[in-house]
Amino acid sequence: MKIPTTLKHKPVVVVENYEKVDGRLARNTDTQGLSLGLAQWNDRGKVDISAKVWRYTGEKWSRQSEELPLHRVLDLSILICRSLAHFQEAYRYEHLYDPQQPVIDRVALQGDAMTVAVCTDNERIHEDMKLFSQALNDDGELIGERLRTLSKILEDMGY
Structure with missing residues (x-):
């Protein structure tokens, strides 16, 4: 399906x-698609690039499409990368993190x-950490x- 080009976000790639x-x-x-293009919030004379996730309901382009x-x-x-790195070593902790030191990096x-940290304000964080870890494991491939x-x-680009 073709990404629309008549909306405020102007796809380039x-x-x-x-x-x-x-x-x-x-x-x-x-x-249905991803794009990099000219952001929908651009003001006259100021151009920003954005990434957009295009969602389609089967009938029309969804308002739940996201632009960042x-x-x-x-x-x-x-x-994502810092979280993955944390969970590679999280097995060392009873609750998959150190409650005395919830800052990961x-x-x-x-x-x-x-600041990347475990969300200790989440009242079900111990259970959710286990579910999150399992989901990461399931999607590892x-x-x-x-x-x-x-x-x-990134390596090919010199980073």
Whole structure:
């Protein structure tokens, strides 16, 4: 299905077959495409690039489609990687984290640091940590394939 080009987000680079590769949801998803393009919130004279996840209900493009600035997409990638690294060693803790030290990492970004931490305000955090860990384990092959691909691309780019 073709991503619309008449809406406020203006696609420049697209993945129009995302429904075929959407992880465990492949071939059974409402996410039909991904795009990088000119953000819908652009003001006159100011241009931002955004990433967009395009969802289709079967009848129309969904209002649940999401658009994010590129730096947020990368910040989410950093969060994912730090979380994966934590869960590789989490078995050492009774509750898969140290309740006395819930901060996983502080990632330096632009003069400050993004604090990655276990959400201790979640009243069911012990149970949810186990469920999260199991889901990461179940999706290990899917996540690992994407991380290896990303690592290769970053290496090829000189990062």
